[in-house]
Amino acid sequence: MILQRILTQSRISRTSHFSSFFIKKNTFSFMPPSQRQKLIVTRTLPQASQARLDAGLEGVDIVQWKEDRAIPRAEFLKMVNGAEGILCLLTDTVDAEVLDAAGPQLKVVSTMSVGYDHVNVSELQSRKIALGITPGVLTEATADTTVLLVLAATRRLREGVDAVIQGKWGAWSPTWLLGSQLTGKTVGIVGLGRIGVAVAKRLKAFGVQKFIYQGTRRKEEVEQDIGGDIEFVEAERLFKESDVICVCCALNNETKNMFSYNAFSMMKNSVVFVNTARGGIVDQDALIQALKEGKVGSVGLDVTVPEPLPKDSELLTFPNCIVLPHIGSGTLETRTAMSEIAIDNVLCGMRGKPLPHPYDA
Numbered sequence: 001m002i003l004q005r006i007l008t009q010s011r012i013s014r015t016s017h018f019s020s021f022f023i024k025k026n027t028f029s030f031m032p033p034s035q036r037q038k039l040i041v042t043r044t045l046p047q048a049s050q051a052r053l054d055a056g057l058e059g060v061d062i063v064q065w066k067e068d069r070a071i072p073r074a075e076f077l078k079m080v081n082g083a084e085g086i087l088c089l090l091t092d093t094v095d096a097e098v099l100d101a102a103g104p105q106l107k108v109v110s111t112m113s114v115g116y117d118h119v120n121v122s123e124l125q126s127r128k129i130a131l132g133i134t135p136g137v138l139t140e141a142t143a144d145t146t147v148l149l150v151l152a153a154t155r156r157l158r159e160g161v162d163a164v165i166q167g168k169w170g171a172w173s174p175t176w177l178l179g180s181q182l183t184g185k186t187v188g189i190v191g192l193g194r195i196g197v198a199v200a201k202r203l204k205a206f207g208v209q210k211f212i213y214q215g216t217r218r219k220e221e222v223e224q225d226i227g228g229d230i231e232f233v234e235a236e237r238l239f240k241e242s243d244v245i246c247v248c249c250a251l252n253n254e255t256k257n258m259f260s261y262n263a264f265s266m267m268k269n270s271v272v273f274v275n276t277a278r279g280g281i282v283d284q285d286a287l288i289q290a291l292k293e294g295k296v297g298s299v300g301l302d303v304t305v306p307e308p309l310p311k312d313s314e315l316l317t318f319p320n321c322i323v324l325p326h327i328g329s330g331t332l333e334t335r336t337a338m339s340e341i342a343i344d345n346v347l348c349g350m351r352g353k354p355l356p357h358p359y360d361a
């Protein structure tokens with residue numbers, strides 16, 4: 001009891017506040033300083049995971065950026081020096097400069113995200129640094145957000161809400177604010193991975209008649225799992241035939257700017273276009289042009305370039321375009337599961353063990 005109190009007090013007294021970041025030394029281990037490992041955490045984590053860090057990790061000194069904004073690059077480069085593990089977010093670019101600033105002892109980068117387009121994977125590989133991601137746990141939340149945007153866009157949610165707020169709600173009208181419905185429609189999914197499948201299964205319940213999908217290869221086992229009318233098609237056919245398009249793929253060299261002006265020009269004028277993956281998959285200027293020219297029916301985006309999207313972005317001027325602030329995985333359950341995996345990944349990497357959720361080339 002007395003020992004417990006001494007340890008707690010000593011832990012508190014050794015936690016120092018350093019400009020905007022905290023250094024937390026684990027004081028209940030008698031490990032000599034030379035054997036202690038430095039872990040960088042680039043943001044405050046959801047409550048349960050933050051409590052885990054605050055309780056201390058055996059043999060680890062945690063240096064954490066605790067402001068409610070992304071860590072400035074210069075701070076990141078300073079803070080990372082001497083780290084053996086980095087727990088970062090999708091807002092932190094991890095490239096050769098960061099790895100150089102860290103030094104050769106760096107063993108693992110663990111991102112609290114399933115996407116890793118902010119990490120230079122080949123640099124990590126060439127330096128034999130492990131990369132951990134958080135797959136699986138955000139599938140349901142992100143699929144929910146995708147369906148939310150599909151429904152919001154098809155039923156003109158933004159226009160309806162704006163009309164109520166602006167006092168433009170007149171008498172009930174047989175012709176006002178008519179949207180479309182999903183019954184009998186064709187939905188195109190780009191990227192039939194975990195999230196794409198979860199989206200298809202949800203949308204099936206709305207009476208979608210046919211799914212067409214695009215990706216690196218046909219997935220027969222997944223087709224069977226979803227069931228019904230589902231077909232792997234070329235991108236061009238997906239653009240032309242879909243009533244609704246959901247972008248659920250990773251951002252990489254193949255998918256960057258895949259939604260070009262040409263792609264939007266091929267689509268039905270009534271198409272509902274939803275992106276919950278990464279902003280860079282869409283040529284945003286082309287999307288703005290397509291919206292101006294009435295080449296797309298309605299749009300729902302959870303991701304943009306840049307993020308945050310500036311308040312004066314032209315994208316925000318279209319009543320048929322709804323933009324969310326990248327909250328696809330934004331539930332307490334999901335974000336907690338993601339941060340727990342990110343901690344497990346980074347600890348295993350620092351201790352030289354296989355990561356429970358490694359990036360899989």
Ligand SMILES: O=CC(=O)O
Binds near residue numbers: 112113138329
């Ligand atoms: O966008 C969210 C993620 O990649 O986890």
